[in-house]
Amino acid sequence: MKKYALPERVKKLIPYEPITGDYEIRLDANESPYNLPEYLKEKIIAEISEIDFNRYSDPYATKAVKAFADYYNIKPENVVAGNGSDELIGYIVSVLTEGKICVLSDDFSMYRIYAELYNKEFVIFQKERKTQVNNKTLEDFIIDPEKLIAFCQEQDVKMLMFSNPCNPTSMGLNKTDVRNIINALPETLIILDEAYMDFWNQSLIEELFPNVVILRTASKAFGLAGIRMGFAVANIEIITALKAIKAPYNTNAISQKIVEIIYSDKEYLKNFEYFSLKNKLVGDIAELGFKVLNSTTNFVYFETEKAEDIYKFLLENSIAVRCFGNTLRITSGTESENNVLIGTLKRFNNANSSNNTKN
Numbered sequence: 001m002k003k004y005a006l007p008e009r010v011k012k013l014i015p016y017e018p019i020t021g022d023y024e025i026r027l028d029a030n031e032s033p034y035n036l037p038e039y040l041k042e043k044i045i046a047e048i049s050e051i052d053f054n055r056y057s058d059p060y061a062t063k064a065v066k067a068f069a070d071y072y073n074i075k076p077e078n079v080v081a082g083n084g085s086d087e088l089i090g091y092i093v094s095v096l097t098e099g100k101i102c103v104l105s106d107d108f109s110m111y112r113i114y115a116e117l118y119n120k121e122f123v124i125f126q127k128e129r130k131t132q133v134n135n136k137t138l139e140d141f142i143i144d145p146e147k148l149i150a151f152c153q154e155q156d157v158k159m160l161m162f163s164n165p166c167n168p169t170s171m172g173l174n175k176t177d178v179r180n181i182i183n184a185l186p187e188t189l190i191i192l193d194e195a196y197m198d199f200w201n202q203s204l205i206e207e208l209f210p211n212v213v214i215l216r217t218a219s220k221a222f223g224l225a226g227i228r229m230g231f232a233v234a235n236i237e238i239i240t241a242l243k244a245i246k247a248p249y250n251t252n253a254i255s256q257k258i259v260e261i262i263y264s265d266k267e268y269l270k271n272f273e274y275f276s277l278k279n280k281l282v283g284d285i286a287e288l289g290f291k292v293l294n295s296t297t298n299f300v301y302f303e304t305e306k307a308e309d310i311y312k313f314l315l316e317n318s319i320a321v322r323c324f325g326n327t328l329r330i331t332s333g334t335e336s337e338n339n340v341l342i343g344t345l346k347r348f349n350n351a352n353s354s355n356n357t358k359n
């Protein structure tokens, strides 16, 4: 008797596995190390108690979108909210193109995962390595705009998707370079994921292009990873399409209310103690002899042959980071978390001192 079988393509998929376990120091997911301050928690609780829980949420998250748009000085009609920007990436990949998609390497893995999931043809553009060995921060894993443009033209790419600043490399492309890419590829839809742009100043969010979708998230700089809210910013035609594609009640009433409160609180939003902490972390890691890249984000990235060993040693010491092959990605935490991290890396180096200069 014939029985139901999952499609082969789906059978091969494996569920996403974040690092699980109770680690004292979590530097693995690029979240903010700080929970919301008490006054904001109290305000949220008070306002949430007023919600009509029996009613569906606003399908367009109007008030949350308004607060987001006001904060970035853009128009609400150019914004759609998603259940995290992850959800929006899924919609975008699944329906905004029928042609070939270009993703970059190294870059955020979800682009490729969604392209595979939705059976899209995709090509991978390999970033440049420009390592000059010295003890300072290095420019590495660079996107060469000219080469990327030529690659997309040769491959007849219809959608180009990349993060700027990049997760995981922490490197950023400046506005002029990104603008050049956009203008050179007028027939390509550019998905510009600015998840970390709140840590840098090269955003294109205030400029509207006919062929660009900018993604932003509440999850990183603003300390709201738990509530799952992300945003797409684009011209009205694309925004209308995304509104038509999305599940009607994709964002819930509680998260909408929280975004409305947080994005209206300018005092809270400008309180970024961790900019200087990240810069110090880059310096401290370079001092340990690692070739750490020049970070424009809240995390650092470096390559070492001992990545796997360091990763395990840190876990044994209750510190979670991310390891991708020969590279480590470490989120900047609180001052004391960063100090514990550096102390632990020093202990690793001392125990493995034979060749820690040629990592």
Ligand SMILES: *Cc1c(COP(=O)(O)O)cnc(C)c1O
Pocket (backbone or CB within 6 Å): 030, 083, 084, 085, 086, 087, 108, 163, 166, 167, 193, 195, 216, 217, 218, 219, 220, 225, 228, 229, 230
């Ligand atoms: C974390 C991250 C996201 C996901 O953001 P959510 O809004 O939490 O889904 C998107 N893009 C990049 C590059 C990220 O690092």
